[in-house]
Amino acid sequence: MSAKSTTLDRERIRTMSQRELERYNKATPRSAAMYERARKTLARGIGSSYQWREPWPVYLKEGKGSHLWDIDGNEYLDYLNGFGSMVQGHAHPAIVKAIQEQVLHGQQFSEPVEDGVIVAEELARRWKLPKWRFTNTGSESTMDTIRIARAVTGRDVVMKIFGSYHGHHDYVMVSVPGNYGDFGPRDDYGSFPYGAGIPQAVVDMTVAVPFNDLDAMERRLEKLKAQDRVPACMIMEPAMMNIGIVLPEPGYLEGVRELTKKYGVLLIFDEVKTGLTVAPGGGTEYFAVMPDMVALAKSLGGGVPCGAIGGSEEVFAEVENFNVWQVGTFNGNPLAMAAAKATLFEILTAEGYEHLAKVRQRLADGCTAVIEKHDLPAYTVTLGAKGCVTFTEQKVVDYQSYCDYQDAEMMDLAWLYEANRGIYAAPGRDQEFTISVQHSLEDADRYAEVFGEMAAELTA
């Protein structure tokens, strides 16, 4: 980060964005037509509200390795990678083989299978947490860990990080990124529902504290204690992954661990994004801080919906003695287990992680070189298979600083500019890129090259 970066010409950003939007609209007429057809029956033409983009969604057709094709035949290098759920890359031969073989022997029994035992053993080895269960999505994983925490502690309040996303169930659709105006004092942030339909009683049960701020967290815990509302758990990502990437400051996670122990609050690491993509044992291994429970999903199933929760003997006793019903028709189904087994034993091996680190670093170094060459007010952040360019010269350490500093117009321009040149980046201002084991150094260079073209035009 340089203190004397180029001041970007706002008018030029807007002119370039408009031009790139028109160009992209012209390149996606079949998506436009599909949207007209889809919106008649499929609400807003999409299967999940996060798939929306103005003026119409892009409908995809094929993925192979690091490449994607949309229904207009546009080819992209995929850096969205299913919101970080395809660190295997598309149609990885080991995943294809595992699924094909399993399908021939039945894909759903609602009864346990050996592959599930093998996957649980491997997750226990990687996370050094003894007990595991399966789910199908990240939302189910965070929901189940919170329920277990409530059962273990006999308390209702959930503490989370302001601006973090943990899935779409009511307990955590509170104080995620949104337009809330003033959040309130740092040690007494308000609780804000994300969209309609979330009961106020549930909203009030979820309190949020700023990331990277142990003092604010301790003051909030003191206040809650005085109100006889000590939380059941603190659920957090070890590194924030829904506002670009915000890394924990040195000592922060250790401090959270100490505070949670001091107040008898269970610590849940939501590793839906960090797990498997950051290190073999996720953020837990990478940052060397042990939570009481972890929630996994996304990349575990290589494209087959699959999640898992892990924890200590003590917390899982509540599941084992049937006090907590941790259940689901599709939990641990043979198809998901076959894909997860192939992921853990054939793809995300030591060599797999080495490759991911090499390609991610090449990409990040390429972007950093562009930033330096053009004195852009931006910096790169990396973690495992993930990284991002954060457009500001101020360091973003939490959601407040993200709102104050991050340049939303630049994020929008970057997406369009890249899409028009064959790079499918994460949409919106709050995501990061994910590479896969099938991305090459040349793929990384192409990303940096396009970023460089945009920077040159912006600063010419």
Ligand code: PMP
């Ligand atoms: N936790 C985190 C950190 C996430 O990023 C997400 C999804 N982006 C979820 C939970 C929810 O996962 P899912 O969409 O599979 O329910």
